[in-house]
Amino acid sequence: MKTGAPDDALRDAGLRATRQRLTVLDALRERPDAVTAQDLHMELRQAGEPIGLTTVYRTLTSLAEASFLDVFNREGEQAFRLCGDIHHHHLVCETCNKVEEIAAAEVERWVNEVAERRGYEVTGHRADIFGICADCRL
């Protein structure tokens, strides 16, 4: 029994701990990159996990709504990734799709300044960096 029981997130989200949902959560825990519902479903099926595409979609959507996942809108589709904190930014490797979280105090400062100067009430912001990680540059 390890810390951070696999179904804590589900309980917290008011979702029943079904085999399928646990499977999805486990898969997400092992990836540093963001996945698509389609891709995740295919991988799980290939790994022998019996789970329907619909369920993958529903599980990812529920977890994202409960703020357990980050949602990335790639062209045409959306990718999901486990996230700890509510607020953070990302460093994304465009080659392997790995996503690292980054702190951004500087950005927050800049956001507030700009918004105030232009008369906006801030409701959110995003600041992501795209690049090629050290491993992929080898």
Add this chain to the structure above:
Amino acid sequence: MKTGAPDDALRDAGLRATRQRLTVLDALRERPDAVTAQDLHMELRQAGEPIGLTTVYRTLTSLAEASFLDVFNREGEQAFRLCGDIHHHHLVCETCNKVEEIAAAEVERWVNEVAERRGYEVTGHRADIFGICADCRL
């Protein structure tokens, strides 16, 4: 004959200046906000412009590929907006969808610092602020 002839962009992109493409470009010039192919098509048709949805999609895609438009991936669909410079950031009003461009020297500095610290070769970044503009707050 005004400066910045409406079809300069098309010429530059190696595209023929057809009535439809000029119509799309004109429409884009009048909007400070990003539009969806579907929405733009509907508006043009309602305005009596004979143009097909397929053509709107193709025109927007071509212009975006030629860097004349910015592409915003909203959930499920993508919105386009005319852009002058290759690089800039945005202040987006979530109520009226207006998009203002903002300078972000501070952000550029932050981007380079973070990337270097983590061993990434920067290929791009994005920094947008979402909020409610002064007009919409009245």
Add this chain to the structure above:
DNA sequence: GTTGTTGCAAAGAATTTGCAACATA
């Protein structure tokens, strides 16, 4: 036992493609 969950099949929405008619250079 209740009530939430699953997953198939079908519906939907956004976008792309085949192809014959047509406009631009």
Add this chain to the structure above:
DNA sequence: TATGTTGCAAATTCTTTGCAACAAC
């Protein structure tokens, strides 16, 4: 006139929904 462009209809792709069988609490 030669080649790029249009637009309809049909095909694709991602995502959602209806609903009956089923699993969690």
